[in-house]
Amino acid sequence: MPADSIFSAAVSGVVKNMIECKNIVKTYQTGLISASVLKGVSFTVENGEFVAIMGPSGSGKSTLMHIVGLLDIPTSGEYRLDQKDVSKLNDDELADIRKNKIGFVFQSFNLLKRTTVLRNVMLPLVYAGIRSGEREMIAMKSLEHAGLDKQYYNYFANQLSGGQIQRVAIARALVNNPSLILADEPTGNLDTKTGEVVLNTFQKLNENQNRTIILITHEREVAEYAGRIITIRDGLIVEDSQNNKRRSGFYK
Amino acid sequence: MLLTDLMQETYFALMANKARSGLTILGIVIGIGSVIAMVSIGQGTAGSITSSIESLGSNLLMVMPGFQRGVGQQVSTGRGNAQTLTLEDAKAIKGLLKVVDVAPQNFNQAQITAKGTNTNTQINGVTESYATVRSVQVLNGTFITALHNSSKAKVAVLGPTTAEDLFGEGVDPVGQTIRIKGLDFKVIGVTVKKGGSGMSNADDAVYVPLSTAQQYIAGNTRVSTISIQGESQEALEQLEADVTALLMTRHKITDEEKIDFMIMNQADIAASASSIAGTLTILLASIAGISLLVGGIGIMNMMLTTVTERTKEIGLRKAIGAKKKDISVQFLSEAVALTFVGGIAGVALGWLASLAVAKFGGIATTVSIPAVLTAFGVSAAIGIIFGYYPARRAAKLNPIDALRYE
Secondary structure: OOHHHHHHHHHHOOOOEEEEEEEEEEEEEEOOEEEEEEEEEEEEEEOOOEEEEEOOOOOOHHHHHHHHOOOOOOOEEEEEEOOEEOOOOOHHHHHHHHHHHEEEEOOOOOOOOOOEHHHHHHHHHHHOOOOHHHHHHHHHHHHHHHOOOHHHOOOEHHHOOHHHHHHHHHHHHHOOOOOEEEEEOOOOOOOHHHHHHHHHHHHHHHHHHOOEEEEEEOOHHHHOOOOEEEEEEOOEEEEEEEOOOOOOOOOO | OOHHHHHHHHHHHHHHOHHHHHHHHHHHHHHHHHHHHHHHHHHHHHHHHHHHHHOOOOOEEEEEEOOOOOOOOOOOOOOOOOOOOOHHHHHHHHOOOOEEEEEEEEEEEEEEEEOOEEEEEEEEEEOOOHHHHOOOOEEEEOOOOHHHHHOOOOEEEEOHHHHHHHHOOOOOOOOOEEEEOOEEEEEEEEEOOOOOOHHHOOOOEEEEEHHHHHHHHHOOOOOOEEEEEEOOOOHHHHHHHHHHHHHHHHOOOOOHHHOOEEEEEHHHHHHHHHHHHHHHHHHHHHHHHHHHHHHHHHHHHHHHHHHHHOHHHHHHHHHOOOOHHHHHHHHHHHHHHHHHHHHHHHHHHHHHHHHHHHHHHOOOOOOOHHHHHHHHHHHHHHHHHHHHHHHHHHHHOOHHHHHHOO
């Protein structure tokens, strides 16, 4: 489907698009050498979709996620988030949107090590300016949601196992009630069984709470948990298809 | 970000590296502490100089003989050696406006003996007005009176140090006899301790009637110094001019170049002494200031290290919604917290150090509140100045680069 027709559909209001990317280009300039990581990527994601962006390493999928997550800005192209052009906002405006709309689950978790689980999860709420009493309640609820036992709430992050850390990371991503969740290789560091639990959690969040989820992975098995798979290679989308046989159990 | 959160974050961040935070704070403690101690030593010294000048008496002018020069001669015998001042000069000065009292005196250095002990000190021939003009108070007995002077009585008033040297500690010498140049003098009083040291130690002196001193000890009618007490500090300048004019007339001098006396104004002495003390204070404070600067650089160094170490954390914080301001305020408040704690401890240390110097070093110290406040303000400013650059560097980090940083 050509990008133009996707856009006209959005403008006509037939479907409410959460993400509209049009001809996104990202070029890194290192000295005299410039490398194009994204070479004109266009796609849209509707509200409530669970999309996997799949591709080998170096394909530009992480860069795409960073742009979608407003951690980075495209060199050229247009990016609308909730119908708002966000490709030319400044740092602080981007931070505001990240704070209110986006939850990140990073591959390397990125928890503050010598900080308790509860404080880690509360951190986004600190920047959102929520009072401490309320903050703790929301954080606990989010941790419960992510499936971490209450006994670990006051552990330091570096005292937990990989699976537990990932749950904390998910709880933190959910705590500010984001409409968009971005997960970068969330199962990359997990064993099969734990990875499956994490992916099931994403599925539940998508189905029961209608949250939009974008999952970055290089494994087809992981991508198959999503409802739609976008394959990216060498900075271009090579395939974008619905996945009608969503996985929910063990991957082989 | 709420203030309480900021304080919590700062606390946790600093406690995560206790040793490093502690050493950095130590740099500030030493800086602030030495500034306060040094300034207190400087100001204490200034204070003791001023008070010892004031102990000479209040609103004081002192007239002393100048050069002795014969007519047409250029050979000087040195200041103070002229024998041009007389008792009559003193009496004439007393007639001037705005003069409260006049105290003529002469000095003689002589050996004094008393029952097997002896000492060598300054013998001041004085009149009864010396006590008021030079603010000398008598602890035991009486001071020299007008009657003593008119009768050339052989009586003496001892300074407390001299009394101790001759009669021992705690012994009341009033009624005892001392010998000066072979003559017996009856001790009629001991003066109150004034403090001070060096050449003009008022505690190590003997006071006898001026007429007695002139006749029996000096053997001339010379007056070494005329102390004049003016009505007020402001009147001294005019009085100085009046005295100069009067003495020029009395000494038949028309050319100001050839004046045979000199006048010292107590205010001038105090001003020059306090300017010396002020220079001393600035010198000490600037030496201490250097250590404060080094402490500040220590803070900057630690904060830069911290920013580098926590690059990933900064990236994460930005990813979850922290703005530039949130990040810079966080790092700035860590730096300010370090200097704040260091400042408080430094003030305490400086205070203790100056008390210790006063107690064990025998140097007077004065811890002034403005100095404490300034030192504290400076330490806060150092926190902000030296914390600003690392904080800005942290805030400017691109979230993606920061997250990728290993």
